[in-house]
Amino acid sequence: MKIGVLSLQGGVIEHIDHLKHLDTDAVEVKTLNDMKDIDGIILPGGESSTMGKLLRISGLLEPLKNKIIKGLPVWGTCAGMILLAKNIENDPVTHLAVMDITVRRNAFGSQLDSFKTDKFIKDVSGEPVPLVFIRAPFITSADREVKILCSIDDQIVAVRKGSMLATAFHPELTDNLAFHKYFVSICKQYRKREL
Template sequence: MSVTVKIGVLNVQGAVSEHAIHVSKVGAEPVLVKHADDLTGLHGLILPGGESTTIGKLIRKYGLFEPIIEASQQGLPIFGTCAGMILLAKRIEGSEEPHLALMDVLVNRNSFGRQRDSFEADIFVEGMNQDPFPAVFIRAPHVVKAGQGVQILATLDDRIVAVRENHLLATAFHPELTDDLRMHQYFKQMAESYQAK
């Protein structure tokens, strides 16, 4: 009998419950992650949106900073949405120090404006069927530059808004705020590949 895929959702700030609901809907088991022990037995980890500087401080406060980096080094799939993309980035435009510094990208924070400038746009994501994805952008970042090993999955007005590097996945938008489950299904497949190793 196959073991259920367990996908953690970092539970310190942001759209935690919305991600957990989507994880359930794609047939995986959501696990809320607030302490290092919660990472045990996971097949994937989602870093939700929120405020990246605050989340960066909270993962240190809860003792998750090093364990997340170590889990990534062991190949655990990690999916960062919006602020999660900033957390994953090795470089952030301006003087800000990177957070987890796992993904070979340079990001621009708040590149689409303030909260009131939030919007939805149909984008095409590589590896999904031809139907556009209804992407929700809220004070969203974008990837300014992607390293050689980084696959660009989606762009909007020449800005890179979805990327993958091996076991790392990041979107500038919030897939958990739509009814479209394809991004979570895509990540579940990454988690299943990890589980099968």
């Protein structure tokens, strides 16, 4: 099982460490060549506008978008969720635009408003999962076909559509591996279909 982590900017190493704990071959994705033979890709937290620019400059944007449309599992955390969204409130510029969601940037407030909470997410774990929010977005609307996995105070913070997963929070900043296990399971389903 080979899972890539987009490594242009943002919280890359933490995702790689979590994947390695799950005996997964975790690779940094910086070039088209790095995307060969991956069974899934994580788009980490960071600065979504900067990541979007770097995706364009590196020539990764369209090839990655095409792979996702064809079924490659993808998980966007925080800024990664913004990269996946078809609509970004108050911003006409979208990036990969593959997921039928509308997001609001920094929706929970500034860095000072960062917080951590625990939440039971039935699809992901039988135990409550720690959720870390840092200048986090949330989803203001989602298409009918998008499954809502988690909401906080009526704000949507985790969704899935097919092999696409998006979270407003940062599971990689906790010791809990539940979300990474969940994503690996999505990648395993994809790999079985491809073989």
